Amino acid sequence: MLIGIVGKPSTGKSTFFKAATLINVEIASYPFTTIKPNHGTGFVRVECVDKEFNKQCNPRTGYCEKGIRYVPVEIIDVAGLVPGAYEGKGLGNQFLNDLNRADVLIHVIDISGSANEKGELDKPGSYDPANDVRFLEIELDMWYLGVLKKGWNKLSRKMNQDKEVQISEQLAIQLDVFGVKPELIDDVLEELKIPKLDPTKWTEEQLKQIATELRKRTKPILIACNKIDIPGAHENYERLKKEFPNYYFKPCSAESELALREAAKKTWIKYNPGDAVFEIINKDMNEKQIKGLEFIKKNVLEKYKTTGVQTTLDDSVFDFLKYIAIFPGGIKGLGDKNGNILPDVFLMKPGSTVMDFANKIHTDLAKGLLYAYDVRTKMKIKGEYRLKNRDVIEIVSSAK
Ligand SMILES: Nc1nc2c(ncn2[C@@H]2O[C@H](COP(=O)(O)OP(=O)(O)O)[C@@H](O)[C@H]2O)c(=O)[nH]1
Ligand SMILES: [Mg+2]
Known part of the structure; x- marks a missing residue:
């Protein structure tokens, strides 16, 4: 699973990426700060199955917080694209090729209308972000046509x-x-x-x-309406939703998400990505820091219930690509040989079968597949059984 972060320069792509991965990347108010793509691991949320079994899971990758499992996904932040990218403008071809393998795209637009088509920052409202919605599709479609x-x-x-x-x-x-x-x-x-x-x-x-049709099916686009915290941005967001009724728009403040995650990392606050609230636990913050958090609470979280970063990632995997999360587990116990309970979660394509799941774990396991157990019901299921989201499965195979 690879999620591509795209858009013109200065819309906040690297801020979005950093918020999602907490990897230190360069963020700047001038175009073309990012030339080499940034690669990192973010997470999507899945309701953990552990409580149904009265257990506490021990994830090997990702983590589990308040019954929500954060499952790793790969994220790539590519350099900003400018009109004419498919013809090579602004190194466009090279940047587009960085997206070859992406399964889904999150188009970060500056909904406050501060960034012109080249990504130069000006006053909010000086540019119509509706242009960006059209421009990116044209670039991508022409890129596909070229190939x-x-x-x-x-x-x-x-x-x-x-x-x-x-x-x-x-x-x-x-x-x-x-x-x-x-x-x-x-x-x-x-x-x-x-x-x-x-x-x-x-x-x-x-x-x-x-x-165009192949592009739509292999690079579906979600639009993160970033910088929603800037006055005037909300009106643009409402207008774009009407202008493009069949598009996915999510109000977003990547900068807020980044501030919250960093504050949580420093244990100043308790905050789980995607939540509508945070709790201050360190009273020693200075006045500026407290004001910053209050701003986010009032202008982003209370208005939109989320900063938009985590929800857009979740929606890209589960609503758009319709992936399902499968938990390997045994009917006699949910632990691995080290005693870790439900250590893994696998993200699988829609329509995946027990056989696909066995293959994902190990090809030998699939070759020797006898049957599997639906661990919840303890029923035997066959190789061709189509898996459902949050199934807990034990594979029984003649392979060791
Ligand atoms: N107000 C506001 N500014 C943001 C937000 N996200 C990014 N920015 C600012 O926009 C500028 C460009 O950000 P950057 O992430 O480097 O953009 P990129 O060129 O698309 O990667 C920087 O000055 C950021 O601080 C946001 O959610 N709200
Ligand atoms: Mg960047």
């Missing part, structure tokens, strides 16, 4: 000579960097009603439609 068309002439000639060449297979090879499979191409062609028989006759417009 799709690379070698198109050669491919056309090949298909003219050999009628047996399967277009979906050929395109999938070309689009392999995005993880596009032949079945996905078949699906898209069917939906767009584009005949597979003679691809050499496809028009430029049809190629564009194909690129």
